[in-house]
Amino acid sequence: MKKITVVAAILENEQEEVLCALRSNEMSLPNMWEFPGGKVEEGEDMRTALEREIQEELSCQIKAGTIFHDHTHEYESFAVRLIALKVDLVRGVPTAKEHAKLLWLPKDYLLSLQWAPADLPAVERLMDAPS
């Protein structure tokens, strides 16, 4: 089974809301919520990959921090190693360039969204984590 490594950003604002992104119809896993990010390219450092993906997808600059959750999920046709990292916003305002929608949501409400299955362990951990 093909396995890809994906890095995803956990970004919180001053109200302790988490940035959630809705995958568009043109993306794989359409209409599912995710933490924005993308595939790590060959030879690329995971933090560089995440900072690049966020610049491309959200037109803002972030600094990737510590790993929050690292989990492999098997979809029907491929497996995703999803590495979720805490990030800080350095410059700009996250703007949806590829996603259908962006949403800042208090942690307690995260499970009201339909998440990509690979994200659920990280979402649940985030809901349990003290702010």
Ligand SMILES: Nc1nc2c([nH]c(=O)n2[C@H]2C[C@H](O)[C@@H](COP(=O)(O)OP(=O)(O)OP(=O)(O)O)O2)c(=O)[nH]1
């Ligand atoms: N970015 C991101 N992808 C996720 C998450 N959860 C999850 O299952 N995925 C899946 C969806 C995609 O199959 C894959 C990441 O692909 P992507 O489409 O975001 O990455 P990309 O921009 O590098 O790739 P591409 O669509 O241009 O081929 O991982 C998540 O939280 N964030």
